[in-house]
Amino acid sequence: MIDRPIATKSRTREIQEKWGAQTKKSFGQNFIVEPGVxxxxxRAASGDGKGVMIEIGPGIGALTQYxxxxxxxxxxxxxxxxxxxxxxxxxxxxxxxxxxxxxxxVDVNALLKPYAEKxxxxxxxxxxxxxxxxxxxxxxxxxEEPIEAITVMMQKEVADRFEAAPxxxxxxxxxxxxxxxxxxxxxxxxxxxxxxPSPNVGSTVLQFTFRDEHPIxxxxxFFSMVKACFTQRRKTLLNNLQGWLGxxxxxxxxxxxxxxxxxxxxxxxxxxxFIRLFKENYxx
Numbered sequence: 001m002i003d004r005p006i007a008t009k010s011r012t013r014e015i016q017e018k019w020g021a022q023t024k025k026s027f028g029q030n031f032i033v034e035p036g037v038x039x040x041x042x043r044a045a046s047g048d049g050k051g052v053m054i055e056i057g058p059g060i061g062a063l064t065q066y067x068x069x070x071x072x073x074x075x076x077x078x079x080x081x082x083x084x085x086x087x088x089x090x091x092x093x094x095x096x097x098x099x100x101x102x103x104x105x106v107d108v109n110a111l112l113k114p115y116a117e118k119x120x121x122x123x124x125x126x127x128x129x130x131x132x133x134x135x136x137x138x139x140x141x142x143x144e145e146p147i148e149a150i151t152v153m154m155q156k157e158v159a160d161r162f163e164a165a166p167x168x169x170x171x172x173x174x175x176x177x178x179x180x181x182x183x184x185x186x187x188x189x190x191x192x193x194x195x196x197p198s199p200n201v202g203s204t205v206l207q208f209t210f211r212d213e214h215p216i217x218x219x220x221x222f223f224s225m226v227k228a229c230f231t232q233r234r235k236t237l238l239n240n241l242q243g244w245l246g247x248x249x250x251x252x253x254x255x256x257x258x259x260x261x262x263x264x265x266x267x268x269x270x271x272x273x274f275i276r277l278f279k280e281n282y283x284x
Contacts, residue, residue, distance in 0.1 A: 002069065005035035006090065007062035011244075012196055015060050018088050021178050023197060027113075029080075032062045032127060034194035041125065041205055042066035044187045045151035047193045051121035054111075056103045056128065056136060061087045063127055068093040077103040081159040103268060106134060112145035121148040130184075142223055150208040151183075153190060159204035171267050173230040175225055179271045180216075215275055221280045229266040230275070237269075238262035254281050 004011060012031050016022055023029040032038050039064060046053060049269060053071040058064040058078055067074050068091060076098045078084055081169055084098040115122050124147065133154045140150055157170075162178045163186070164170035178184065189203040192198050216222045228244035237260065241251035255262050258280040260273070270278070 002065060006060060006065050007035040009033040009037045009196055015086060015090060021060060021086060022083050030195040030197060030199050032194055033061055034210035035195045037190060037194050038063045038190060039066050042070050044207060045123060045125035045281050052115055054122060054124050056126040058087060059083060059107045063092050065091050067125060068096050075099060077101060108139055108143045109145050112143060117147045123148045124150040127153040133158050133159060141177055147210060153203050153205045156202045156204045162206060166270050167268060169181055176274055177225050177277050179251050182210055184208055216278060225278055226274055233267060236262060237264050237266060257281050
């Protein structure tokens with residue numbers, strides 16, 4: 001039970017005034033000011049609380065505060081140098097370790113490997129700034145070391161892309177790679193009015209759990225091919241694959257070998273189609 005949640009407007013203002021920690025648009029900062037929301041996210045993200053919880057972009061600690069209650073160890077990566085002392089003093093938990101760095105610069109496999117060797121589960125949680133949602137999640141999805149689950153609040157429009165089906169405008173490379181690697185659970189939709197300051201769009205919390213079976217051996221090359229197929233949505237697979245391979249005849253052979261019409265566009269293929277396209281040409 002938390003007596004003084006940071007996730008209230010009064011407590012947030014108090015901390016901002018005490019530390020001179022006003023939000024910065026350059027970092028996409030919007031603080032949650034509804035404790036019921038962060039508690040629900042923390043409960044969903046933490047599972048049984050065993051192992052390590054890694055939070056990306058803790059800000060002044062609205063979610064961090066609850067994660068520290070529910071987990072054995074919390075490592076928080078923060079890019080804003082104003083926030084680490086706030087987190088340490090205002091939360092004051094021995095199980096919290098704050099790292100001042102841009103998570104996009106972190107070697108995820110090197111971070112995860114020591115825990116994997118000891119069979120310690122690692123989970124991620126974050127209220128991600130909208131402008132870094134995709135690059136950070138791609139970074140996590142492409143990690144070679146195991147991740148138990150990723151629970152992230154993001155712009156609703158971006159969340160819709162993760163869950164998108166073929167032949168919809170939301171469907172893109174992110175949809176395919178995510179659905180290849182993960183099962184997706186929608187935890188909750190979040191009204192923009194629970195943030196301070198209030199953003200212009202609504203948010204959604206998704207939880208990603210990694211699949212046990214990965215049918216592709218060279219996943220890095222597979223992900224590269226999928227991204228290339230969506231380089232220009234209006235162009236055919238033949239054109240996009242030609243750019244990726246640097247050879248039109250090779251691109252044509254790739255599609256013919258998998259039984260896919262050259263005039264097909266990427267958004268018409270299911271995740272299973274992309275797997276077939278790759279396996280028929282590179283792992284058959």
